[in-house]
Amino acid sequence: MPALSQLAPQPRLVAAARPGHVVLGVNNFCNLRCVMCDVGTGNAETNFGANLMGAQTRSMPLELFHTIADDMAAFCPDARMGFAFTEPLAWKPLGDALAYASSLGLYTTVTTNGLLLPKRAAELVAGGCRGLFVSLDGPAALHDQIRRHHGSFARAVEGIKAVAALPNPPEISVFCTISEYNVGHLKTFLKDISDLPLKLVGLIHNNFVTPALANEHNALYGQAYPATASNSFQSDPTSIDVARLAAELTDIKGSIWPFKVTIQPDLVSESDLDIYYHHPSQFVGRRCHDAFRILMVDADGESVPVHGRCYRFAIANVRDVGLEGIWKHSSIEALREKLSEAGGLLPACSRCCGGFGT
Numbered sequence: 001m002p003a004l005s006q007l008a009p010q011p012r013l014v015a016a017a018r019p020g021h022v023v024l025g026v027n028n029f030c031n032l033r034c035v036m037c038d039v040g041t042g043n044a045e046t047n048f049g050a051n052l053m054g055a056q057t058r059s060m061p062l063e064l065f066h067t068i069a070d071d072m073a074a075f076c077p078d079a080r081m082g083f084a085f086t087e088p089l090a091w092k093p094l095g096d097a098l099a100y101a102s103s104l105g106l107y108t109t110v111t112t113n114g115l116l117l118p119k120r121a122a123e124l125v126a127g128g129c130r131g132l133f134v135s136l137d138g139p140a141a142l143h144d145q146i147r148r149h150h151g152s153f154a155r156a157v158e159g160i161k162a163v164a165a166l167p168n169p170p171e172i173s174v175f176c177t178i179s180e181y182n183v184g185h186l187k188t189f190l191k192d193i194s195d196l197p198l199k200l201v202g203l204i205h206n207n208f209v210t211p212a213l214a215n216e217h218n219a220l221y222g223q224a225y226p227a228t229a230s231n232s233f234q235s236d237p238t239s240i241d242v243a244r245l246a247a248e249l250t251d252i253k254g255s256i257w258p259f260k261v262t263i264q265p266d267l268v269s270e271s272d273l274d275i276y277y278h279h280p281s282q283f284v285g286r287r288c289h290d291a292f293r294i295l296m297v298d299a300d301g302e303s304v305p306v307h308g309r310c311y312r313f314a315i316a317n318v319r320d321v322g323l324e325g326i327w328k329h330s331s332i333e334a335l336r337e338k339l340s341e342a343g344g345l346l347p348a349c350s351r352c353c354g355g356f357g358t
């Protein structure tokens, strides 16, 4: 794994003519308070927190959504529309929006904590959602503790079953963020959800920025692309017992499951995990692909660079320039150029999911 100073120049990436994903932040609030997330800990000042909670509009107006969907159908009809932030099931027009997108032939996915899934299962399926991604963080009691809401695991599971029981349900996947709280409980968790109709379970090494890494980044790039600490306030990824995690992930990988299990990024050995969690200034990937294939729009219609985990700077409003105007905007082009100049990644990209590519 290359250290910051050792990243070899990568062949220059060129942005695709059109994005492959359009990520929507349809509201600026969440109904859970997860300990490993800036939203859950109320850290609205971080890049991640502000990208998810910084919109002035609490909920995206349906009229703005229609504008975006129409624009997608015209400019990038093959892109996937991801209702991802901050908690789309707490957005009242979701069912109507899904149905509208489907009527335009768009492929839609919904990412949720599952708390409202039993209530909204029918409209999600009726709206033609194609992929449902539910966040679960461990066996029931542990999940509820991490998510600080008693009964949240049971509600998500009830919702998954309700969705799966309807005609033409979306493919359902579960994503679990690894933290110091659930290491040692991951295999039990997978066993506990083995009877659910899941296509995939992703175990995600938490994305984070430590204060030291943010400082290191800002000394070089802070002017244009300021970094902030992130997802390290009420959980401490650097405290993870990597020996225990390596043993557990190895065991999980060697076991047979009724669904596909992925580890993202695919780091399992103690030495790789030591680098990931204890030496965050060392890259584990070679470059960011996301800046060349994803765009995000928040509840105000403002473009957020790439997606929720990226740096934060003003770009443009989709009402003024459309999706094509955002995709080709000079500020986004400048970020892509800077990434290429730097060899593929900037320092604070090191533990962002966008930075795990080869």
Ligand code: SF4
Pocket: 030, 031, 032, 033, 034, 037, 038, 039, 040, 041, 086, 087, 113, 135
């Ligand atoms: S992890 Fe998801 S559900 Fe939890 S507080 Fe953050 S945005 Fe909300």
Ligand code: SF4
Pocket: 288, 289, 290, 291, 306, 307, 309, 310, 311, 339, 346, 348, 349, 352, 353, 354, 355
């Ligand atoms: S890896 Fe990509 S998406 Fe992530 S912070 Fe860096 S530029 Fe942004």
